[in-house]
Amino acid sequence: xxxxxxLEKLASSVQKARAKVPPxxxxxxxxxxxxxxPTTPLTVEPKPEEPTLLGHxxxxxxxxLPARYARFFLTEGMVRPIIAGLAQPERKGLDRLADLxxxxxxxxxxxxxxxxxxxxxxxxxxxxHQVFAAAAADYFFDTRxxxxxxxLVLNAIPIERTKVGRRSAEQAAGLIDxxxxxxxxxxxxxxxxxxxxxxxGGAAYLAIKCGVPVVPIHLAGTGRILPKGxxxxxxxxxxxxxxxxxxxxxxxxxxxxxxxxxxAVAALADEATTDWYSARRRAASGETPTxxxxxxxxxxxxxxxxANRKKxxxxxxxxxxx
Amino acid sequence: xxxxxxxxxxxxxxxxxxxxxGEGFRLEKLPADRSRVIYPxxxxxxxxxxxxxxxxxxxxxxxxxxxxxxxxxxxKLTIAFDDxxxxxxxxxxxxxxxxxxxxxxxxxxxAGVDDVHLIAALALHRRMTEDELRHAVGDRVYDAFAPQxxxxxHDAEDPDNLAFLGETKxxxxxxxxxxxxxxxxxxxxxxxxxxxxxxxxxxxxxxxxYRAIKHxxxxxxxxxxxxxxxxxxxxxxxxxWRMGKxxxxxxxxxxxxxTTINNDTFGDALPMSVLAKREWEWTAKDxxxxxxxxxxxxxxxxxxxxxxxxxxRAPYGVTSVTAGAIEPVHEKTLQHxxxxxxxxxxxxxxILTMGLPYICPYNVNSIMNPILVMCLGLGYFFNMYRGKPxxxxxxxxxxxxxxxxxxxxxxxPSYIDFFxxxxxxxxxxxxxxxxxxxxxxxxEWYRHLYRTSYAYHGVHPFYMWYxxxxxxxxxxxxxxxxxxxxxxxxxxxxxxxxxxxAFEMAxxxxxxxxxxxxxxxxxIVMADVK
Numbered sequence: 001x002x003x004x005x006x007l008e009k010l011a012s013s014v015q016k017a018r019a020k021v022p023p024x025x026x027x028x029x030x031x032x033x034x035x036x037x038p039t040t041p042l043t044v045e046p047k048p049e050e051p052t053l054l055g056h057x058x059x060x061x062x063x064x065l066p067a068r069y070a071r072f073f074l075t076e077g078m079v080r081p082i083i084a085g086l087a088q089p090e091r092k093g094l095d096r097l098a099d100l101x102x103x104x105x106x107x108x109x110x111x112x113x114x115x116x117x118x119x120x121x122x123x124x125x126x127x128x129h130q131v132f133a134a135a136a137a138d139y140f141f142d143t144r145x146x147x148x149x150x151x152l153v154l155n156a157i158p159i160e161r162t163k164v165g166r167r168s169a170e171q172a173a174g175l176i177d178x179x180x181x182x183x184x185x186x187x188x189x190x191x192x193x194x195x196x197x198x199x200x201g202g203a204a205y206l207a208i209k210c211g212v213p214v215v216p217i218h219l220a221g222t223g224r225i226l227p228k229g230x231x232x233x234x235x236x237x238x239x240x241x242x243x244x245x246x247x248x249x250x251x252x253x254x255x256x257x258x259x260x261x262x263x264a265v266a267a268l269a270d271e272a273t274t275d276w277y278s279a280r281r282r283a284a285s286g287e288t289p290t291x292x293x294x295x296x297x298x299x300x301x302x303x304x305x306x307a308n309r310k311k312x313x314x315x316x317x318x319x320x321x322x
Numbered sequence: 323x324x325x326x327x328x329x330x331x332x333x334x335x336x337x338x339x340x341x342x343x344g345e346g347f348r349l350e351k352l353p354a355d356r357s358r359v360i361y362p363x364x365x366x367x368x369x370x371x372x373x374x375x376x377x378x379x380x381x382x383x384x385x386x387x388x389x390x391x392x393x394x395x396x397x398k399l400t401i402a403f404d405d406x407x408x409x410x411x412x413x414x415x416x417x418x419x420x421x422x423x424x425x426x427x428x429x430x431x432x433a434g435v436d437d438v439h440l441i442a443a444l445a446l447h448r449r450m451t452e453d454e455l456r457h458a459v460g461d462r463v464y465d466a467f468a469p470q471x472x473x474x475x476h477d478a479e480d481p482d483n484l485a486f487l488g489e490t491k492x493x494x495x496x497x498x499x500x501x502x503x504x505x506x507x508x509x510x511x512x513x514x515x516x517x518x519x520x521x522x523x524x525x526x527x528x529x530x531x532y533r534a535i536k537h538x539x540x541x542x543x544x545x546x547x548x549x550x551x552x553x554x555x556x557x558x559x560x561x562x563w564r565m566g567k568x569x570x571x572x573x574x575x576x577x578x579x580x581t582t583i584n585n586d587t588f589g590d591a592l593p594m595s596v597l598a599k600r601e602w603e604w605t606a607k608d609x610x611x612x613x614x615x616x617x618x619x620x621x622x623x624x625x626x627x628x629x630x631x632x633x634x635r636a637p638y639g640v641t642s643v644t645a646g647a648i649e650p651v652h653e654k655t656l657q658h659x660x661x662x663x664x665x666x667x668x669x670x671x672x673i674l675t676m677g678l679p680y681i682c683p684y685n686v687n688s689i690m691n692p693i694l695v696m697c698l699g700l701g702y703f704f705n706m707y708r709g710k711p712x713x714x715x716x717x718x719x720x721x722x723x724x725x726x727x728x729x730x731x732x733x734x735p736s737y738i739d740f741f742x743x744x745x746x747x748x749x750x751x752x753x754x755x756x757x758x759x760x761x762x763x764x765x766e767w768y769r770h771l772y773r774t775s776y777a778y779h780g781v782h783p784f785y786m787w788y789x790x791x792x793x794x795x796x797x798x799x800x801x802x803x804x805x806x807x808x809x810x811x812x813x814x815x816x817x818x819x820x821x822x823x824a825f826e827m828a829x830x831x832x833x834x835x836x837x838x839x840x841x842x843x844x845x846i847v848m849a850d851v852k
Contacts (some may be wrong), residue, residue, distance in 0.1 A: 033349065033601070034609040038337035040602040041330055047603050 053147055055137040055160045055168060062151035063132070063180075072129055074153055080121045086225055086235050087114060091122050092272075093242035097215065100245060103181045105214045106131070107203045107261050109196050109269070109291060110185035111223030114233065116154050118222060119183055122240045127181050134159040134172060134184040134202070159202070161188050169206065176210040186261065190228040196266075196291025204258035208248045214261055216243035218268035241268045266291045324364035327665035327847050332357035337601045339840060341677030341821075343804055344690065344724045345627035346619050347597075347612075348677065350821045357838040358671075360712075361600060362847035365584035366662050368639020372418070375643045376425045379579065383646030384654070386577060389426065392507050393433035400505040401426060402476075402529055405444035406454045407683035409515040409583060414635040418581045420460035422511045422643065426579075427463065439501050440473040443510070443528030445535060446772070446779035447684065448733050449475040454687070478531045478779065479769050487572040490564040494537035496572075499529040503574050512580045516706075516846060517551050517659040520580045521652035522566025523559060530565075532763060532781060537561060539785045541751045545792050549705035551848055553656065566648060579645040582658040583638035585845035594634065598845055624726065631680040632687055663848040667712065670851065672836030673828050674713035675821070676703045678723040679844055684778065684786070689730040692809040693737050693745075693786050695723050700790030700800065703843060709851040712839055716798040718828040720821070725805030725813075732776055736768045740783035741812065749814035751791040759784050798831040 040046050052058070061067055083089065104127070108119055116133050123131060133150075135141070137158035140150040150156040157175070159168045176182060184206075186199035207214045221238035243264050248257045267288050271279035282288045294300065330336065338349035339359055352359070369375045380389040393399065403419045406412075423440070430438055440459065442450050455473065456464045467473035476499050477483060485503035487496045502508045502525070510528075514520045527535060537543075538561035544550070546557035553559040569576070588594040593611035596604060604612070619627055642658040644651045682690060682698040690698070699721040704711065713719060729738045744758045759781060762768065768780025794800075800815040801824045810817035818824035829836060841847065 033337045034604065034612050037606070037609075038602045038604055039335040041336040042333045043331050044602065047600075 053144065054141050055158050057137070057141045057147045057151070057158050059147075059151040059155075059157050062155050063175075067152060068129070071152060071155060075120060075128070079117045079153065083114070083117050083121050086233050087118050087222065087238040088235070089118055089122060089238045089240050091240045091242075093268075094124055096242055096244045097124060100213070100215075103130075103176050103179055103210070103212050104245060105176070105203050105207050105212060106181065106183045106217055107186050107199075107214050107265065108183070108217035108219050109191075109265055110187045110189065111191045111194065111219065112226040112228070113190070114222050114226050115185065115190075115219055116156075116183065118219060118238060118240065119217065120154065130179065131155065131181045131183055132157055132172075132175055134168075134182060136161050136189065137168070159184075169202070169209075172206055173209050176206065176212055182206070186258065191223060192228055194223050194227070195293035196269075198292065199258050199262040199265075201254045201258045204248065204254040204261060208252070208254055208257060213245035213247045214257075215245045216261055216264035216268060217241065218243070218265050218272055220269065220272045239272050241272050243268045262291065263288065324366055327361050327363035327663075329665065329667055330359040330361060331355075332359060339842070340597065340601060341675075341722045341840075342597075342679040342844070343677060343722045344726075345624070345631045345680045346724070347616060348722055348804070348821075349601075350675075350722075352675075352838060352840060353825070356835060357840065359840045359842055360665055360667060360847055360849055361842050362585055362845045363662060363665070364598075365586035365639060365845075366641050368584055368586075368641060369643070372421060372640050372643070373425070375640070376422055379643040379645040380425060380429065383577070384644065384650040385647035386645075389509075389577060389645070390429050390433060392575075392577060393430050393435050394506075395434035395436075397435055397437065397506040398501075398504065399430055399435050399438045399507050399509070400441060400502045401438065401509045401511065402441045402443040402499075402502060402525070403458065403511040404513050404519070404524075404528070405442045405447055405475075406450050406458070406686045407444075407447055408513045408519065409636070409638065410681050410683060410686070411587065411632075411634050411636050412457065412686065413583065413638045415457065416460060417458050418513060418583065418640050418643075419458045419511050420463065422579055422581065423459055423463055426509055426511070427466075438467070438472060439505075440467050441499060441502065441529065442475045443499075443524065444476050445528050445530060446478055446532060446782050446785070448772070448776045448778050451687075451776065476529055477773055478535070479773050484531050487574070488568045490561075490568055492537075492561070492564060494561060494565060495533055496526070496565045496568040497531045497534045498525060498569065498574075502529050503569075503572065505574075507575050507577055509577045509579065512578070512655075514580050514582050514655050514659055516663065517553065517656050517848070518556075518705075520578075520655055521553065521559065521562065522569075522648055523562040524578065524648075525569060525574075525576055526562045526565035532779065534565065536763070536781075537565075539788060541755050541788050541791045544751075544788045545795055547705075547792065549707050549711070549792070551705050552708045553652075555708075576648055577645065578648040578651045579643065580651050580655040581640055581644075582642045582655055582662070584641050585662055586638050587636045587845045589637040624728075628680070628689065660848070663706075663846050664708065664850045665847055667839075667849040667851050670710055670714040671712060671717065671839035672714060672832040673718045673720060673825070673838045674704070675720045675838060675840040676722075676843065678703070678721050684782070685730070685733075688733045689726075689728050690723075691729045691734055691737055691741070692725050692727065692806075692813055693741060693783050695721070695725045695802070695805075696813050696815075697786035697789045699723070700793035700797075701786065702789075703841060704790070704793040704796075706841065706843065706846075706848045707851050708848065711793075711796055712841065712849050712851055713797065715796055716831070717796075718799045718801065718831050718836075719793065719797050720801045720803060720818075720824045720828065722803045722821070723805055725802055725809045727806050727809040733778060734783070735771055735777050736762055736765070736780040737778070737783040737786075740787075744783075745812050745814070749794075751788055751794060754784065754787060799828065801827055 132155040135156035141147040141158040184203045186203045187197040218241045224236045226233040267283045334354045338351045341348040483500045485500040512520045543557045550556045550558045588598045593615040596608045763781035765780045771777035772779045802810045807817040
């Protein structure tokens with residue numbers, strides 16, 4: 001049984017203790033610099049803030065040991081199950097990478113945000129956890145949250161899409177020289193209509209600059225999971241086809257090498273929708289269909305795209321819904 | 323593009339200003355509308371390729387033949403270099419002295435020069451330890467020369483190894499290191515951290531004896547050096563220039579190499595980097611680091627704090643390397659120093675404030691004793707001007723420093739006796755000079771410690787006191803905030819607990835509502851007072 005006198009004593013001591021603690025508002029009001037942010041003197045021109053986002057984002061922290069461990073667990077514990085559930089990937093051509101040694105550039109076509117995750121989880125060891133992604137600075141690094149997430153999950157570095165960014169190129173080359181492999185989507189952005197876009201010269205330039213091979217990769221089906229303009233993913237089967245690593249020839253310029261990379265990805269696309277031998281024969285006779293699709297009106301491009309599908313849609317809904 | 327230094331007029335929006343306070347810091351709010359703060363310039367761009375710049379300087383010297391042409395087989399070559407008092411704080415490896423000396427030695431080796439000596443030009447400073455020598459010249463040079471006894475500290479009290487070269491027209495005796503004097507070529511490698519360094523002073527003081535140094539390290543010279551950071555108005559430099567002429571006339575051929583460094587004292591890494599930032603630009607990260615550093619330092623013992631600060635190595639960038647004849651080289655070097663340090667200031671002030679840091683030229687790897695506090699404040703910081711002193715005649719100087727009653731018994735033995743005996747008697751520089759100097763300068767025990775241990779010369783604390791004699795004569799009062807009261811009183815100054823108390827005390831001397839100027843140093847800033 002609790003003594004009434006004891007309770008009163010307790011209440012009074014609690015009250016006394018509360019009276020001793022100043023209210024939070026008073027505490028905040030009392031704080032001064034350096035506990036509070038400084039004010040700028042009236043006569044001083046405030047220093048222009050140094051940009052820390054977009055192409056200026058410093059992602060070095062993402063290659064430090066704690067971030068690498070975190071990324072390992074994120075890739076294997078979160079990204080891989082999600083990709084397995086959404087994309088059900090079939091991976092072809094991994095045997096073509098057996099003789100690779102040292103850093104390489106993985107260049108793939110680009111349809112969807114899911115491409116990077118699919119590609120990273122499809123890479124064989126030791127590349128899977130020793131790779132960085134070149135990501136569009138204006139999209140992935142425009143806010144601190146997106147930039148941090150991109151750097152942590154994809155080990156992404158910002159690449160300027162609209163101008164030639166010397167800083168981005170030097171950073172990428174530095175990382176390749178340090179033994180990191182790179183994932184890049186040479187089209188510079190996701191496909192707007194399911195067909196490919198011309199390859200830009202960045203991958204070829206870096207491969208020549210760093211003297212490393214390029215592995216062409218074709219991703220099929222991701223455009224139907226999360227195409228540009230959609231927010232909700234729809235599970236679909238996907239095929240990831242790795243091509244034979246190619247190197248720049250002696251004295252080859254980056255535009256010529258870039259064209260060869262694009263042709264190699266186009267040949268892989270052909271291989272994914274037909275069969276390897278047919279694709280090789282068309283490649284030999286210069287008849288490989290381009291990634292960009294037919295030059296015609298929008299509906300005919302869509303028509304041609306659906307005609308290229310190797311497998312029928314697997315998620316046809318029954319109607320009426322019984 | 324680095325921003326130059328500037329003068330901030332303090333208003334109500336000005337945040338508290340960072341004051342150095344020995345191995346700690348204070349944030350002080352200065353009165354609005356009558357205070358100003360002189361901020362140092364940001365670090366100038368460093369040379370892209372230091373090695374190439376050294377080569378260029380040695381191969382294209384000013385008013386002298388290229389160094390390789392001066393090097394011949396069978397010649398006597400001596401390389402002298404600045405001692406541990408430069409730069410402050412010590413620079414990260416590789417030290418610029420090492421890089422220059424290695425380049426000189428490469429050329430000497432190519433020319434087949436066998437007789438090479440390297441001498442730390444320390445005048446009456448303490449001898450450098452092996453670690454300090456290795457830091458300055460690098461392991462490669464140390465291991466090649468020290469074991470043969472060809473790399474050593476200058477000894478200003480060794481009668482067998484000093485050469486008397488003559489007298490100036492003012493009767494100043496010139497006596498320098500015999501090996502340097504008798505060499506076919508003397509190469510002097512300088513680090514000109516401030517405009518006081520270098521020129522003829524390198525050889526005429528750095529390699530001289532007490533007999534020679536006493537002619538310019540005295541009260542009269544210091545009181546007439548206004549300031550000794552402004553060579554053309556410095557009696558100290560005039561005397562050294564006169565001695566330089568005697569040295570040249572005696573046939574000593576000096577190939578002068580002067581180097582300048584930028585203001586990158588604290589680097590980019592927190593928490594030290596915050597010390598170089600302007601307070602209103604402190605980010606949240608800076609503030610958290612600063613608070614952490616402050617709280618951490620408060621909980622540490624004095625010796626631990628000292629150890630941490632003394633371990634700091636500055637990532638200075640080298641801004642120039644100039645070689646050749648002493649005078650043209652020095653004029654070019656001065657310009658590089660002024661480019662980094664000079665800030666134009668309009669008019670004098672009633673009260674000058676300064677936050678004294680943990681280091682001065684004479685307590686590297688040592689203790690900043692009260693005499694060095696006086697020397698740093700009244701000697702060095704007060705003299706960081708060109709034109710007129712920052713504070714008006716009869717004005718007040720307020721310094722922040724803990725001023726502990728502590729001495730390094732090995733490095734500063736004569737300082738202890740000077741503090742206990744001389745300052746207890748008088749603080750007047752002239753009286754001290756006349757009554758006490760000779761006794762300390764010629765004391766056999768101090769001489770022995772200077773020559774064989776790591777002690778500053780017996781006369782050195784006197785020079786520290788003389789160094790501040792111009793300020794002592796000029797000022798109406800000196801107040802130390804946060805200092806040990808007994809030690810401050812022994813120095814002849816007033817002690818205050820807070821800066822506001824100090825301002826109150828200063829008003830007794832300079833009247834009500836005085837103007838206040840704060841010299842925000844380090845990084846180094848020098849006022850060009852109009």
